[in-house]
Amino acid sequence: MIKVGIVGGTGYTGSELLRLLALHPQVELKAITSRAEVDQPVSDMFPALRKKVNIRFTEPTLESLKACDVVFFATPHGVAMAQAAELVQHGIRVIDLGADFRLQNTEEFAKWYGMPHSEPELLKQAQYGLVEATREKMKNARLIGLAGCYPTSVQLGLKPLLTQDEALIDEQNIIADCKSGVSGAGRKATVGSLFSEASESFKAYGVSGHRHLPEIEQGLRAMSGRPVQLTFTPHLVPMVRGILATIYVKLNDKGKSIDLQALYEQHYNNEYFIDVMPKGSLPETKSVRGSNYARIAVHQPQGRDTAVILVVIDNLVKGASGQAVQAMNLLFDLPEHMGLEQLPLAP
Amino acid sequence: MIKVGIVGGTGYTGSELLRLLALHPQVELKAITSRAEVDQPVSDMFPALRKKVNIRFTEPTLESLKACDVVFFATPHGVAMAQAAELVQHGIRVIDLGADFRLQNTEEFAKWYGMPHSEPELLKQAQYGLVEATREKMKNARLIGLAGCYPTSVQLGLKPLLTQDEALIDEQNIIADCKSGVSGAGRKATVGSLFSEASESFKAYGVSGHRHLPEIEQGLRAMSGRPVQLTFTPHLVPMVRGILATIYVKLNDKGKSIDLQALYEQHYNNEYFIDVMPKGSLPETKSVRGSNYARIAVHQPQGRDTAVILVVIDNLVKGASGQAVQAMNLLFDLPEHMGLEQLPLAP
Amino acid sequence: MIKVGIVGGTGYTGSELLRLLALHPQVELKAITSRAEVDQPVSDMFPALRKKVNIRFTEPTLESLKACDVVFFATPHGVAMAQAAELVQHGIRVIDLGADFRLQNTEEFAKWYGMPHSEPELLKQAQYGLVEATREKMKNARLIGLAGCYPTSVQLGLKPLLTQDEALIDEQNIIADCKSGVSGAGRKATVGSLFSEASESFKAYGVSGHRHLPEIEQGLRAMSGRPVQLTFTPHLVPMVRGILATIYVKLNDKGKSIDLQALYEQHYNNEYFIDVMPKGSLPETKSVRGSNYARIAVHQPQGRDTAVILVVIDNLVKGASGQAVQAMNLLFDLPEHMGLEQLPLAP
Amino acid sequence: MIKVGIVGGTGYTGSELLRLLALHPQVELKAITSRAEVDQPVSDMFPALRKKVNIRFTEPTLESLKACDVVFFATPHGVAMAQAAELVQHGIRVIDLGADFRLQNTEEFAKWYGMPHSEPELLKQAQYGLVEATREKMKNARLIGLAGCYPTSVQLGLKPLLTQDEALIDEQNIIADCKSGVSGAGRKATVGSLFSEASESFKAYGVSGHRHLPEIEQGLRAMSGRPVQLTFTPHLVPMVRGILATIYVKLNDKGKSIDLQALYEQHYNNEYFIDVMPKGSLPETKSVRGSNYARIAVHQPQGRDTAVILVVIDNLVKGASGQAVQAMNLLFDLPEHMGLEQLPLAP
Incomplete structure (x- = not known):
């Protein structure tokens, strides 16, 4: 034990x-x-x-x-x-x-x-900890700085694109429009997190600069091995749990020539917690609530050269405590999903 | 299997x-x-x-x-x-x-x-199925008519009072003011269950008569062995899951002479899924969400002769599917809580 | 001006x-x-x-x-x-x-x-201020202690019954099961009012004693001229605005002999802000949101001797600031509804 | 009349x-x-x-x-x-x-x-009707095809940029990540709009193509006089009313050389319903709920060349019925804000 x-x-x-x-x-x-x-x-x-x-x-x-x-x-x-x-x-x-x-x-x-x-x-x-991206380096780490909630969603969404030898997208021009439930702000009593303030409303915050921006850019650069630049806009959703990252990338000629759906499916084929959904899917946060899954869908609207990647996680599970348990399992040589098999609670 | x-x-x-x-x-x-x-x-x-x-x-x-x-x-x-x-x-x-x-x-x-x-x-x-009340009769039943969601909450809340040899309350004058999340209305598309109708609003329904009234009265009479009369008012809460039953009973002299808290604690002492909370507790539906627990608290405001019993359950779990699995476990001689050990999802 | x-x-x-x-x-x-x-x-x-x-x-x-x-x-x-x-x-x-x-x-x-x-x-x-009940005494008051939100809803719901010469109900045995949106707790930052705490949950509070109890009992006694006793249970609804009071009274023989619907309609016939809804109605808080109206419905389930009175108000308007403006209009001899004609915002 | x-x-x-x-x-x-x-x-x-x-x-x-x-x-x-x-x-x-x-x-x-x-x-x-953009042409129209809700928000947000003689942005590469409350789906009973489906969840929809895309592109082209291309992603927010459009544009050298805040303030200086908020503002949908206002903020995160424009409206008012009344006032030579002066309902 x-x-x-x-x-x-x-x-x-x-x-x-x-x-x-x-x-x-x-x-x-x-x-x-x-x-x-x-x-x-x-x-x-x-x-x-x-x-x-x-x-x-x-x-x-x-x-x-x-x-x-x-x-x-x-x-x-x-x-x-x-x-x-x-x-x-x-x-x-x-x-x-x-x-x-x-x-x-x-x-x-x-x-x-x-x-x-x-x-x-x-x-x-210390080793940065986003299991699907840094697994090998984590195994023998004594100290893990676990990925933040938004960074988990955005990095999982971009990893198949950024870990290729050759750039598939304009890596200087990525947009991550992210939406989080209010539990992301924690259990501290603040006016902005009050029910009467956050309920029945929607807003962006941290637009001019959010602490997760340098973390995400650091992670993406590590994946790509090339410079990466991101515009990151977090938003507050009147719900308790869940993050949806809507990621916009501009495909280059190489990117336009490949099958993105196949790329994502193959890339995450062996990952227990990553669910690449069928083409055309629209993942909702409720479908991962309370669980350690990330669900991902890839779209290329109107056949134009902007691809849209959708990622949902539960910010308190895959975005925090679930990923922490997954990391612990990894450190102690247990199956990664031990203790994390609960199904999402929906509705 | x-x-x-x-x-x-x-x-x-x-x-x-x-x-x-x-x-x-x-x-x-x-x-x-x-x-x-x-x-x-x-x-x-x-x-x-x-x-x-x-x-x-x-x-x-x-x-x-x-x-x-x-x-x-x-x-x-x-x-x-x-x-x-x-x-x-x-x-x-x-x-x-x-x-x-x-x-x-x-x-x-x-x-x-x-x-x-x-x-x-x-x-x-057929055998009526509210496990904590009808366990023995269920064991060999071939067909179980499982208790409804409101009836589960109200009967669990009143059982310790009504299963005594002598009446402790005015059994002709019980009030159950019940509140349920919208999932109780099912997944059928109706205007009244739309987000824009049910959200940010609160109302009573079925005040003049709800199908769960005769079921509850039947169950209470079976417990008491005496005539029982109930006023039952269901309400719609802008949340997905959960029932809170606020039950009002008028204590008679016998009822005023006993320790209600002790009565409830002893009565449910061996029940895995029933949590009699400490005196003064205020159970919230979130504390049972996704789980098969019922949490109960007993109050006697101002020391007057009206007692208030509060019961929370998840209407989809203890009020339906969880209780169904509990019943199945009972039928097949498995521990009642097998497959039902998930902790509530809160927040 | x-x-x-x-x-x-x-x-x-x-x-x-x-x-x-x-x-x-x-x-x-x-x-x-x-x-x-x-x-x-x-x-x-x-x-x-x-x-x-x-x-x-x-x-x-x-x-x-x-x-x-x-x-x-x-x-x-x-x-x-x-x-x-x-x-x-x-x-x-x-x-x-x-x-x-x-x-x-x-x-x-x-x-x-x-x-x-x-x-x-x-x-x-000081003069207590619930306009529909204390209008005449308010007119020349220099200082008004305006009625609280719950007290407004409960007193409006009971006034037609309690202002008769002869008791119509058991006045020692009234139950007011009240439900309020979270804005009733104010704009102070407290953990209990956080979105992640109050959302998707429901609970009672102040069951053993709430400050509005003595205020309501004082108001009801003033109406009736006889002793009145109330069990009052407030609940927290995951919505911002609105109160629903579900009031249970035990009709006596006199009470059973009269037409409650007619009593309420006549009693409030000339009140601009009181809407006695047709028989069988189920008022919802959304129908008064943002407005100074109170909507009331009277039920007598199963023809038994417990009557159920439903009252909805917006706690921030008729339960506070709207009633304050109504009181000001009264003090300054303006039409009571001046500045208060906005229609409720629904949905 | x-x-x-x-x-x-x-x-x-x-x-x-x-x-x-x-x-x-x-x-x-x-x-x-x-x-x-x-x-x-x-x-x-x-x-x-x-x-x-x-x-x-x-x-x-x-x-x-x-x-x-x-x-x-x-x-x-x-x-x-x-x-x-x-x-x-x-x-x-x-x-x-x-x-x-x-x-x-x-x-x-x-x-x-x-x-x-x-x-x-x-x-x-027929004349397309987005008052702030097509006012003059609407005045004598016999038939107005009023702008849709999303198109109102996106066009108002981009108008100051696109109505300049010279392009300020890459007009082929605009992203509008839009979020709407559930009332945008109307009052029709569908499973997807049920409280239990839409509540406590968040998702994108219509990613591969939404009917408002051609309408927005048509409107933007009319403003700019040049070809315009947009990626438009609508999302469903668990609230009743409100739209937030988060718009991303890539500034060209000309665009980087000007003061965007001043541009927006001057552009909308005389518009009754358009509120260009101070630099750094984060408009929330609640601040326009029930009113005909649009509030707009302009950001340029990290001083990089992507500008972020935030626009909030009430989808049922400025995005539909309020704008319809504004259009009627225009047709009948009344002040545009007549009957539309209600303040937003917040909280």
């Missing part, structure tokens, strides 16, 4: 980890920490876990966590950075669901996150 | 059966029927099932179903009535999620459902 | 006052105060008001408000209490949308609101 | 016309037709109109309509085509909210709408 700890268990990615790990046949939950909630039963905060999760919150100390084989950080940026080094030194694997170990460039980190990176050496050892 | 058939697989209770049965370790899905969709892959209609459910719809004939050990009817009233007899004769167990075998009195059936009951003899053999 | 000031303009009742007053032909908006937002344009916070409302927030001082004929307090309890006396002394009419001047009994106030009432003398001069 | 008729009053654009026209000071509603609902009070179908709209549905015949000065068709395509000629011959102005008189090219119409155009001659007399 893998002994698991969770730092920061009071947010949505924390409770989602609990939901998934509670049924994982190879996991023993040892500790979940929250400074503010020490000694409170986790199920008092999350009644959905009653009858199945009986653990209480503890202090976020090494003491609480040192018996673990792996520790998940389900925390805002800045927290894992401060605590991960100690755990790694003790031989504990760390999977950070936050942003501290995603960007390789500390200047970029400082620019986008408004704080210096306090662990540049540790960052060098 | 239990060989399972589903008649009427294109509605929400049908797709929910598929979601649950696909992961049930002792079930082999043999057939799912839909006259209109013959030969279509089920996952074309329900993309959430892609990669896990590969079966196609077949004709609703004995031929399709005769290899099954058990057949679920996930159909409007009138359908099971017409087809169940033949299956029962072939030794196939039948679990009807519809209304055909709920009311014992054929005149009541005719009055509330607007059609005569065509199988009065078969009806006599 | 009536010169109007608003104290506390950053919540939903404040912005709703602005929406209504901006089009009122006899109103000149002089000041809207918010300590935190001084000098900010109101429309920066509420972009829906752009192009129509050009005023900026000011300090909540007498200086800001003394040029006004009437001042609305759209503030949490405690604020109006502290500031109203000074305004009243300056001859300014005050309409408090908060709770400070609703309960006549200061001990009750202290018990339910957790703070002593600092202005017991001023409270004696 | 303008005598007004409405053909097809049972859909959302029909009921929205009623909501707006009921308060229009210069309108007398003479007739509203619905073959299926003849003699039924309109307010039985739309209880939100009770107490204000007392008219009944009549047969859609010339008899019903010939006393009108103007007739609105709030009908699916094909209906206005069949009936408009007769009305026009009688000197009645016709405003078609449907699609019959939008596309000038009958072959395009046949291709996209799956039926031949039966009135090619009448079509030649």
Whole structure:
């Protein structure tokens, strides 16, 4: 049994980890920490876990966590950075669901996150974690900076196009128009996330610059080996879970000459969690809700030279806690889908 | 392995059966029927099932179903009535999620459902199925008329009060103010169930008389052994899944003298799916979504003599397909919770 | 032109006052105060008001408000209490949308609101404001404690029954099962009001005791002239606006002998904003959204002796800001519906 | 007083016309037709109109309509085509909210709408109606084919860029990623528009080709006088009302050299209903709900050469019935905003 700890268990990615790990046949939950909630039963905060999760919150100390084989950080940026080094030194694997170990460039980190990176050496050892793209490098990593939610959707959507030897598209001119449910903003009380504000409305945000932009561009460049430029516009959808990425690429002559549907199907043929849907499909977020699947469809409207790629994931599962469990399975040599077989909840 | 058939697989209770049965370790899905969709892959209609459910719809004939050990009817009233007899004769167990075998009195059936009951003899053999209330009688039943969604919530909420030797409340004066998500209305296209009609609004319906009223009163009388009278008001909540029953009872002197919280806790102590929450709790439908749990809380506001019992279930799971699987497990001597261990999806 | 000031303009009742007053032909908006937002344009916070409302927030001082004929307090309890006396002394009419001047009994106030009432003398001069019930007494009031949202719905629903010389119902045994949209909780950032918490879920709250209970009982006693006892259960609906009150009363012999429909129709015959719907109607909150109407329907299910009264209002309009404007019209001898003629927005 | 008729009053654009026209000071509603609902009070179908709209549905015949000065068709395509000629011959102005008189090219119409155009001659007399773009030509039109909802949002967003002498952008490579509330699908009962299908989900539709594409391209070409090519992807948002168009354009050197914010502000300076928001703004659909406003913001992320234009409208108002009333005001020489001054309903 893998002994698991969770730092920061009071947010949505924390409770989602609990939901998934509670049924994982190879996991023993040892500790979940929250400074503010020490000694409170986790199920008092999350009644959905009653009858199945009986653990209480503890202090976020090494003491609480040192018996673990792996520790998940389900925390805002800045927290894992401060605590991960100690755990790694003790031989504990760390999977950070936050942003501290995603960007390789500390200047970029400082620019986008408004704080210096306090662990540049540790960052060098960290491995970016988007399983379908970085699987091999993750296997022996001691510290994983798990991909963000939007970056997961956009990178999965573009990977078959960008991992070819020769460019198929104008790689300087990619547009990712992304839409996320409100749970992406977390469980922090803010006016903008109130029901009465977010419900029955729709808006873009972060248009002039969102923290996931450098992460996505870094990932796409790594895939392509060539410079890549993206316009990324996130939007807030009045729903709880789900991301749809609508990606626009301009095909070049090479790109126009190939069968995109076949390219995607072949590329993802062996991926358990990637569902390349039949030609003409229109994936909806509900079809992946609560599950670790990504569903992808490729369109080429009017036979013109702009291709439209549609990707749906559950932002809290494949975009966060599910992918974290998938990464843990990978680290511990278990089948990647262990504990992740639940079917989506629809309707 | 239990060989399972589903008649009427294109509605929400049908797709929910598929979601649950696909992961049930002792079930082999043999057939799912839909006259209109013959030969279509089920996952074309329900993309959430892609990669896990590969079966196609077949004709609703004995031929399709005769290899099954058990057949679920996930159909409007009138359908099971017409087809169940033949299956029962072939030794196939039948679990009807519809209304055909709920009311014992054929005149009541005719009055509330607007059609005569065509199988009065078969009806006599049928057993009403609300597992926590009728478990023993269900075990050897060949045909189960599964409890409706509202009746499940109201009966679970009142059972500890009504199964005492002596009345604890004014049993002639019970009020059940019930609220259901829109999926309770099914997957049929009607104006009233449109997003633009049901969203951002709230209303009562069936106030002057709803088909679940006689079913609930029949069940409560069976529990109490005394006459019981109920005012039942269903309401439509702008959400997909979930029922909250707010039940008002007038305590008599005997009722005022006992500890209601203890009564409920003891009564349901051994029930896997019933969660009597601590005093003062306010159960929310989200805490059971996608799961087979019922959560119950008991209040006695201002210490006055009206008690308020709150019950939440997922109408598609404990109120329909989950309870159907629970019943199947019971019929085939499996642990009741097999295949039903998923945790609720919240948020 | 009536010169109007608003104290506390950053919540939903404040912005709703602005929406209504901006089009009122006899109103000149002089000041809207918010300590935190001084000098900010109101429309920066509420972009829906752009192009129509050009005023900026000011300090909540007498200086800001003394040029006004009437001042609305759209503030949490405690604020109006502290500031109203000074305004009243300056001859300014005050309409408090908060709770400070609703309960006549200061001990009750202290018990339910957790703070002593600092202005017991001023409270004696204050008039409770539910226009259809207290119109005559309001006309010359200098200070109005406007009815709360739930109290408005419940009192309007019961008034025809309780204002008869002889009791028609068991007045000790009334049940008001009420459901409100999330805007009733205000614009304050709290976890419970987050979209991801409140959406796709339903729950009761305040079951063991809600501040509106003593207010409603006080109002009902004033109507009836006899003791009245109520069980009041509020619920949270995943929608922004709207209240539905489902009220259960036990008819006595006198009550059973009369035509309830006729009673309600006659009682409200001359009320502009009260719509007694035809027999069998099922009012939905959407049918009053954005408007000052209350729609009421009366049912007597199965011809039994429990009557069910359904009332819908928009909690932010008839339950708060619309009723406030209606009260202002009354104070200044204008037609009650001036500035309140907008039709409901549906769908 | 303008005598007004409405053909097809049972859909959302029909009921929205009623909501707006009921308060229009210069309108007398003479007739509203619905073959299926003849003699039924309109307010039985739309209880939100009770107490204000007392008219009944009549047969859609010339008899019903010939006393009108103007007739609105709030009908699916094909209906206005069949009936408009007769009305026009009688000197009645016709405003078609449907699609019959939008596309000038009958072959395009046949291709996209799956039926031949039966009135090619009448079509030649028809004027496309997007007031801010085609005002002058509309003034004397006898028959107006009102712009569709998406086309209104996209054309308003691009007009300042495309009406310059010299191209500012790559006009062959425009992307409009559009999102609409479910009311855009109308009041017809279809499975896809059910609450349980559309709620808590998000998807694209019509990706391979949507009827509004040729209409938008026709309008943009008319503005630019040059060839224009668009990729248009509509999406379904789980809300009732509202459209957000996120438009991506590639600036050329000329475009990069100008101040886009100033361009937009100057261009729309005199338009009552167009609100060019300050730099950096993020318009949300809620800020225009129920009103005839369009709010627009212009962004140039990271100073790169892709500009992002955001446009919000209420699809049922500026995208349909409100624009229809605006057009009527124009035809009858009234101020364009008469009857359209309601402020948006937010929250």
